[in-house]
Amino acid sequence: MVPLPPIRDDLETRPADDGTLVIEDPITGHRTHLGPQSAAVWRARAAGADSPLALCAAASELAPGVVRERLMQIRDALLLDDARFRAQRGLFGRAEAPMVDRILLDPDLRHRCVRCGSSCLGVDIGPISDRTLDAVRDHRLWAGTPDAESAAETVQRRITEQGPVRVFTHVDGACVMLRGGDRCAVHAAAGEAAKPAGCRQFPYTFTATPAGVAVGLQFECRSLIESAAAGRAEPVSERAAALRRIVADGAAVSRLPDPVTVGPGLFVPAARYLKWWAAVARVERLAEAVPSAIALVEARAAELGPEPAWLEPGAWPGPPSPPPDIAALRDALPSQIMGACAWLTRDAAGRRDLVEQEQAELVRKALLVQTGAVRLPPTVFTPTGGADPWRVALRGALADHRVVLGIDLLQGLGRLQVWLALGRAVARLRAAQVSRRPVRAQDAIDGLLVAHRILRTGVVDQTLRACHAAVRAALPGLPPGPGPHWLGVPAPGLSAGGRVGVS
Ligand code: SF4
Numbered sequence: 001m002v003p004l005p006p007i008r009d010d011l012e013t014r015p016a017d018d019g020t021l022v023i024e025d026p027i028t029g030h031r032t033h034l035g036p037q038s039a040a041v042w043r044a045r046a047a048g049a050d051s052p053l054a055l056c057a058a059a060s061e062l063a064p065g066v067v068r069e070r071l072m073q074i075r076d077a078l079l080l081d082d083a084r085f086r087a088q089r090g091l092f093g094r095a096e097a098p099m100v101d102r103i104l105l106d107p108d109l110r111h112r113c114v115r116c117g118s119s120c121l122g123v124d125i126g127p128i129s130d131r132t133l134d135a136v137r138d139h140r141l142w143a144g145t146p147d148a149e150s151a152a153e154t155v156q157r158r159i160t161e162q163g164p165v166r167v168f169t170h171v172d173g174a175c176v177m178l179r180g181g182d183r184c185a186v187h188a189a190a191g192e193a194a195k196p197a198g199c200r201q202f203p204y205t206f207t208a209t210p211a212g213v214a215v216g217l218q219f220e221c222r223s224l225i226e227s228a229a230a231g232r233a234e235p236v237s238e239r240a241a242a243l244r245r246i247v248a249d250g251a252a253v254s255r256l257p258d259p260v261t262v263g264p265g266l267f268v269p270a271a272r273y274l275k276w277w278a279a280v281a282r283v284e285r286l287a288e289a290v291p292s293a294i295a296l297v298e299a300r301a302a303e304l305g306p307e308p309a310w311l312e313p314g315a316w317p318g319p320p321s322p323p324p325d326i327a328a329l330r331d332a333l334p335s336q337i338m339g340a341c342a343w344l345t346r347d348a349a350g351r352r353d354l355v356e357q358e359q360a361e362l363v364r365k366a367l368l369v370q371t372g373a374v375r376l377p378p379t380v381f382t383p384t385g386g387a388d389p390w391r392v393a394l395r396g397a398l399a400d401h402r403v404v405l406g407i408d409l410l411q412g413l414g415r416l417q418v419w420l421a422l423g424r425a426v427a428r429l430r431a432a433q434v435s436r437r438p439v440r441a442q443d444a445i446d447g448l449l450v451a452h453r454i455l456r457t458g459v460v461d462q463t464l465r466a467c468h469a470a471v472r473a474a475l476p477g478l479p480p481g482p483g484p485h486w487l488g489v490p491a492p493g494l495s496a497g498g499r500v501g502v503s
Pocket of ligand 1: 120179183
């Protein structure tokens with residue numbers, strides 16, 4: 001009999017409303033949500049099932065292959081008292097304090113708003129600070145807006161993951177403070193510093209690291225060509241000083257984790273990740289960054305030693321599940337995203353959100369093009385002249401370390417690949433929609449922007465999280481065939497084309 005490692009005895013376990021489990025880890029500081037299947041395996045192990053045979057018997061509602069895979073995921077979350085946890089526990093609780101008064105700005109990512117007004121449309125603007133609301137009150141900025149007769153009537157409450165926040169109301173889908181289609185009333189009346197922090201920061205993103213605040217770009221600016229040109233005309237020092245003020249005034253700043261997760265259950269000190277990052281931060285194509293990322297993951301796995309005997313497929317009852325196949329996973333992902341987009345299109349239609357409905361449908365159709373299920377007339381990507389949207393997209397996403405914020409490195413890079421490839425397909429579709437052969441810079445910007453938005457939307461984001469193994473398999477340059485352990489555990493039924501939910 002192959003013994004199974006015990007569950008760690010220092011964890012806080014509590015049931016969630018839906019009968020699943022939430023695990024709080026005092027060592028890693030992580031909160032892990034165990035879905036129904038993982039919760040069943042957890043309870044069976046906690047009840048004393050200490051061998052694969054006993055565990056499968058105790059969780060008999062699940063197929064043995066699923067029991068093994070769920071326990072593997074519990075292991076990757078460092079929740080078992082095994083060699084992998086013991087070898088990595090010392091990495092936690094040693095994070096260096098971030099340096100927040102130094103701005104790390106890639107000169108190619110300079111951006112200066114050209115006030116086209118587009119970022120003031122169709123999104124909740126907030127949180128609205130007392131300073132901004134005071135400016136609205138002091139300058140009577142509600143005057144002339146429909147339905148508002150006071151400053152308080154220009155804002156509304158929104159419940160977010162961080163709790164209730166104040167956001168500006170909308171007039172015809174635009175921020176209530178937008179005047180004449182492109183002028184911010186707050187800025188005009190009280191100056192840039194009185195604007196909501198999110199508006200001052202847009203489209204920059206900030207991640208605090210031991211070396212300073214790393215500056216990235218979220219791909220939301222519709223006037224990227226003009227705003228990048230305006231940004232390049234500004235000295236780097238001036239832009240950095242302006243960003244330092246915005247950070248000091250309370251902008252949203254993420255924090256680089258330490259350690260960093262590079263693959264399922266594989267953690268490295270932030271310094272080691274930053275060494276890898278420094279070598280790839282200015283690559284021209286994502287494919288150039290992938291081999292060294294995989295080398296980092298494989299080196300880490302080798303340092304942690306061979307997989308334990310209990311993970312051997314032969315140690316489990318029933319036919320061993322074949323190792324995940326890279327090509328099968330990669331091919332399964334688009335249909336999962338299409339399914340999520342179809343759901344989103346219907347949901348948006350029900351909410352009469354025509355813009356989101358159109359964008360979700362556009363992405364779904366672009367996936368048909370990307371998979372070759374539908375063919376488009378020939379198109380050609382034309383040189384952009386000025387900022388290359390693909391390059392800005394790649395650099396902007398690498399610069400702020402979002403590839404490791406709340407996600408492991410290989411999944412983060414996989415998501416980047418999914419986004420860039422989808423952005424390309426949407427750009428082609430936009431040109432084809434008007435029977436144009438040349439795919440222009442604005443098509444590229446629109447394509448990347450729409451893909452960026454839809455991939456981050458609730459149901460689509462959840463689908464990508466559930467399909468994490470397929471997202472890693474999307475990495476460019478991976479050879480087809482059986483996948484290495486760092487692909488992770490594919491969601492049940494994924495390769496068979498079943499609809500993947502969050503389990
Ligand atoms: S506050 Fe001003 S900059 Fe911000 S969204 Fe509203 S109009 Fe645009």
